[in-house]
Amino acid sequence: MMTNADPRELAKFSELAHRWWDTESDFRPLHQINPLRLDWIDGLAPLQGKRVLDVGCGGGILADSMARRGADVLGIDLAAKPLKVAQLHAIEAATPRVAYREVAVEALADEMPEAFDVVTCMEMLEHVPDPGSIVAACGRLVKPGGWAFFSTINRNAKAFVFAIVGAEQVLKLLPRGTHEYAKFLRPSELAAWCRAASLEPVSARGLEYNPLSRRYRLSADTSVNYLVACRKPA
Numbered sequence: 001m002m003t004n005a006d007p008r009e010l011a012k013f014s015e016l017a018h019r020w021w022d023t024e025s026d027f028r029p030l031h032q033i034n035p036l037r038l039d040w041i042d043g044l045a046p047l048q049g050k051r052v053l054d055v056g057c058g059g060g061i062l063a064d065s066m067a068r069r070g071a072d073v074l075g076i077d078l079a080a081k082p083l084k085v086a087q088l089h090a091i092e093a094a095t096p097r098v099a100y101r102e103v104a105v106e107a108l109a110d111e112m113p114e115a116f117d118v119v120t121c122m123e124m125l126e127h128v129p130d131p132g133s134i135v136a137a138c139g140r141l142v143k144p145g146g147w148a149f150f151s152t153i154n155r156n157a158k159a160f161v162f163a164i165v166g167a168e169q170v171l172k173l174l175p176r177g178t179h180e181y182a183k184f185l186r187p188s189e190l191a192a193w194c195r196a197a198s199l200e201p202v203s204a205r206g207l208e209y210n211p212l213s214r215r216y217r218l219s220a221d222t223s224v225n226y227l228v229a230c231r232k233p234a
């Protein structure tokens, strides 16, 4: 079976993996946005005692933090090195109830349908060949009545200027080539895939960066980075 993954993307994340937990590395933005997205998720779908899947977990920044909020978390990715880093971090930090596996989300959906209360898939859809297939698999993995959370980058002129020119070339928040404009996703495109996967979008938030304060905040402006929360009907 063909895997829905771009080997160059996986290699890019593997190369940087040893610095995943360095908060001043290329992963600084993920560390900075993590408390914001974690609180947003936990506010909508209280994590304590929940069975959670984190798709494209990388080095485990979100997965680890959700486990610390009391969830039982499985993190999956197709890049081997970030997963090793995630596992080592869990051991070093003695994070309870977190496990990691190298498995495609489509394969896991066959193996464990409707097994999770919450599925998260953050900053990952814009790195895969067929994001609709990832969303569909996430939909199959969520229990009826459960939640799915996605985040990605919008596709329009402003998003090009902010997410590529601004973040990669001017402010150098991310390495050049981290993102490819053509792979960005409009909220309407993501919403259509969600509905096709029987996930009803119920809330969306923008993620804005202020270069002066060097801080992120959640806002109503979804024109660049944004998050979407979906519910699967009970």
Ligand code: SAH
Binding pocket: 004, 005, 006, 009, 010, 013, 014, 030, 055, 056, 057, 058, 059, 060, 061, 062, 076, 077, 078, 079, 082, 104, 105, 121, 122, 123, 124, 127, 128
């Ligand atoms: N979700 C994490 C990491 C984002 S970086 C966070 O927000 O903190 C993007 C991650 O997606 C990388 O770890 C990369 O290896 C992973 N990825 C890319 N293509 C993938 C695929 N097809 N299946 C699973 N993970 C993938």
